[in-house]
Amino acid sequence: MAQKVDQATIIILDIGKNTSNDDKSEKSFFENAIDCTKRIIERKIMSQGKDLLGILLLGSKKSKNNLAEQCPGDFKRIELFIDLETPSWKMIRDLPTAPTTAKGDWFDALIVAADYFKNCFSGYKTQNRRIILMTNFESSSKLDESQFERVLNGFKEEDFQVDVIGYDIYTDTYKYDDVGYIRRLVDGTNGVSALFDDTMRYLVFHKRRHINPMPWNVDLCIGPNIKIPVSSYIRIKDESVVKSWTKAVRDPVTGSASTTEAASKKTWYINPENKDVIKSPELIKGFHYGQELIPFLDVDKTLLYNSGSKSLTVYGFTDAKRVQWHNLNGDGLSYIFGRKGDKKAQEAVRILVECLMESNLVGIVRRVYNNGNAPRMYVLMPVIDSNDYVCLSMAGICFKEEIKYMAFPQIEKVTCNKEQVDAFKDLIKAMDLTNAYNDDYDDNEAFPIAETISPSIQYVLDCIAFRAMNPGKPLPPPRKDIMMLFKVPELIEKNTVDIVDKLKTLFVLKKVEVKKRNKQVVANNDEMVSSSKTDESIVNDLPKVDLPVSSKSVKIKSIGTVDPVNDYKALKELGKPKKDLISEMTNAIESLFHSNLDGHCTKALDAMKVLRTESIVGDPSDYNNWLRNLKIELLNRKKDDVIELIKQKQLNYIIKDENILSKYDSNDGDESQFYEMDTAPNFTETDISTEVNDFFNDM
Template sequence: MARSLSQGTMIVLDVGRNVNTKEENEKSFFERAKGCTGRIIERKILSDGKDLVGVILLGSKTTNNNMAKQYDGAFKHIEVLSEMQTPTWKMIRNLPDKPSETRGDWFDSLIVAADYYKNIISGVKFASKKIILMTNFKRKTSFDPDNLEEVLNGFKEEGYEVFVVGPDIYSKENDSEDTALARQFVEATDGATSTLDSIMKHELLFHRKKIVNASPWNVDLSIGPNIKIPVSTFIKLRDEPVVKTWKKAVKDPVTSTASTFEAVEKRKEYINPENQSTVKIQDKIQGYHYGQTIIPFTDLDKTMLYQPGEKCLSVYGFTHADNISWQNLTGDGLSYVFARKGDKNAQKAIRCLVECLHELNLVGIVRKVHNNNNAPKMFALMPVIDTNNYVCLSMIALSYKEEIKQMSFPATNLKKYSCTPEQVNAFKDLINAMDLTQAYDDTYDDKEAFPIAECISPAAQYVLDCIAFRALNPGKPLPKPREEVMSLFQVPPLLEENARKPIEKIKSLFTLNKVEVKKRKNKNVVLDIDQIQAPLGDFQPDTTDIPNMPKVQLPINENEVDNIHKISTINPVEDFKVLQGKNKPLSELAPGMIKAIESLIYNNIDGNYTKALDAMKHLRSEFLKSDPKDYNDWMRKFKSDLAKCDNNQVLCLIMEKQVSFILKEENSASTYEDELSHEDSQLYENDTIPNSAELTISTDVQNMFDD
């Protein structure tokens, strides 16, 4: 497999005194240029290509470059910071934190960069040799312009492209001898220039896509037994993951990073449940299920199976293009089919085929066997005249009959679902208002929003952002998606404005009522409630609700909140106090409070039990003042219920917050000498394994790897 040539990029970053001054947007040129350098390297790292990058500091305290070694006293304050290499995070981290006290000559730095290509890394052949100069030209070069011609010719000959990133070198206010010189470099070498802000906002805003080399699948397209046209297919579209498969490492308990002395090993074992023995792979055969029966299928039986035959792409027939709908298509992406390169006759035949299919509005159906004896698949071959002027066939897989799910949907052509022309027109107004082909005004290059196959995937960008963030900020929590990434799927502002009126119109024409589905409780808790058998009799969990049955939420009567006559779960302690203020006795209030506490705990979904525990604390303090018996009796029952449903977290919290039994030492009426006075062994056990809930591993974690 031939490889593509790498691109060379030498970044010359000015770190001299001249870039230290803070500018209007508070960051100094140095800080912004450093950020830009980092971003360029980061993008190169994440695009995972073969490009080489080097960094030269201009105006550095140290002088370290090949030219200075050859010409004593010249090319000072220019330091090759990173040799040209596959880019690394270390290169970004090695960039200096602050500008130096010296200054360097930007022109000299270009010569150093050019020399680097010519004499240091001369063995490598590059597809392009870029030199990116980042300076604000605040320190004049001492270069004699008389020699310019010679230098420029040298640059052109070697194929260097000079990019200048800094001030706008074409604007009048920045016009100087230096910017004039820079312009000549950019123009002569076919380079480019951009301001720092612009490059960060446009060119470097998003990560690049990875470049995959196209490689052909060569086959003969056969029509019947005698016609065989040599073709090559290339993958045109394919959904590939942004990053490679995640690898696993063992976490070092000390550093919390990947361990260097332990590794992860995955293996699959087959266990015979009859005697719990491990079975060797060679003693394992496959059996197919037929109903409840399993039919062992040995190698011998394989002769009965289908023989797909040789690699092929053979025409089954042709059919009307309208017979192929989106729902027929399957597989991953599409390929383009061309006549074999260099075969004039094949080119003529394919071109003729494409044109005829196009004129007759037909598509071809072909049977494809990718390699000898691979399972055959059916494909549609559709004529395509691409924007790149490719005249070829587009090949997409078709589904087999077995893959079609037999689904039934309720009828929608009933009278109760009919809509009026006025309602349809309201939607037509909306369609007119939200035309994405006219989403932007003339100030934009392109009026169309969300152009197909040109949009950037926000999910991919975020993953790459996070990798870069983690590499450069180890140990820090991951950031939220950038605003730029979030904006990748927002309605263009103009359309949002346009849509306002039609939306209101639609809202007025249709009755759409949100059906409030009661929040389902955590499944485990619901199960536990079943086991508890309603400790206080009137505690009624939601299990009687049929999950799928819609519930319309009735508006709550506001007055009720002011006029408290029972203890709610919203603010139990306050309610308790209010009611107590109304001279209600503790014996009357306690059941309500207990109900609220239990409800808060059993129906808890967020793992935050503060409210329940506060309520318990309050209730306990009240009982402490009088007779602790009721509290202790309830606590005993409650703890045993909690133990039954393995709610160790709450059990631990009860101990931790000291809201357990009221002991004899606190109130002499208590029958509890100490915590365990009335314990049975089961509870004891539970108390000794605190936090065991944390050790159980959620099955959700496993679902992550599905994608």
């Protein structure tokens, strides 16, 4: 079965002596033709269409074509450089770099291209066969009227299209008489003719391949009894610049990439306990829920939610004012029409659209694209175009969790006088994009809707093309043509200068200083002393900085984990009871140990040192009892390194040598305590029923 292609194109590229130019100040015809050919190939590659491209070299030193082999001595200096194939970057790299010293017959080249289409091009099915001729016609062709008529009739029968790029064939005077023949050939095959400048302006931006829209056919259900056969077409859709990438492996020796080689990957499932490899039948799929692994067996699949088959069901109708722009998710827009060929369905859609328009209502629908797809909620809005274009537009609706509510400060009500209002009206008129250019341009409108090109997409495609041709060079900045899309039209910029100056005089703005929020930082005694000795006159000459805040000016209510030592000292000066201070201090230390944000527990150990020093002076029992419970908890959490740090910093229990109120001796204080922790304390699992233990084990 023949493979279908969108278009098959043969470019006849003249590289003969007649295309060179002795004047080095301007580009020669050969250079312009090569640049245009590169751009055509690049456009076809980026469009990712089903096109085939071939290149014939006119004026080549070789005579390589089918007719030259059949008719020796004829069709000379015409080389079939590249057969019809999918456009690639290699085509651009292999193009000639300099013209030759030979000349060829452009009319013979057209016959060779037509013969290739007819006799050598097989295995493909296409309706559009195109021949592009790039020559300056300075090498005349030897043909007569009868020969030309036969060729013209043959081109018409085979539906060939002949285009000429680089030469104006529609001028009144020709340098050579045979140019009149190519004009008749272009007109007879419905071809086009353009200069290099016009062609390059047309090819300046990348263009995607045109794809015929595919309908999504479904029944629009309204209630249990109404079903309207409709077709949905995508109007707007956010898509990636390049949908699919071909993976290649780079050879580290040669630096070249290969698409036929790949790195092999193999997955092994190993039991961490005995290091055995688990075979596939023994695997059980599961999901992570936090840090727990939840197994998911085949029998659990019956409990999954089933959205049902393909459907489009109306849930109800609501006032159009209730669906604002921020309620739509911007995931695309579709148009819904009555099913093609079904007049009753088309009439039902028209009646529904007119009813929604008259009642100022919109429909809320549930859409399931296909079996197994999750349902989505959409809004149906009526659309009536001036050209008798009646349909429903469908856009997605955000769920409650997707809507972000933002609070803005209230704006004071300002009354403007007539002069100020008129100035703003003049500014709006001057910035009218529909009249942004002079009559010198084809269209006066700037950035027209549905015609403005995306700069980001163009730059991404430019980078892909540059990287394909220059794999080792850094990416260039956006070219001038892309940056022009960001500039304000000159006419608008010129018209708004005087109006903006007038608005500056009518509205006198006052600069508002935003007050920065002062961070509550408690300074130590040394910082407070140094700040009090600072010369006020010197400070006024220095840049504005945030000076340390005095502890008296900051209201500290409890000991936190940011600076527990200074918080303890500040609250102690305020006369807070020691029992409360110890309780808050121990809570802060435990939080620091368990979080261990600094990685070394430095802040927690410093706070613990202060607490132990304060406890030596008073009753040490609170510190000792807390330390005992802390070590037990650290052991349960398997934080032996923290216990070792406590011993190294000599922050263990307060013994009798330090305070006679302590019950620990210097010899067996730590030993006896650790012996108690090794035995079963009162609150271990021996006092917990087995039913409770089994309950937690099953969780």
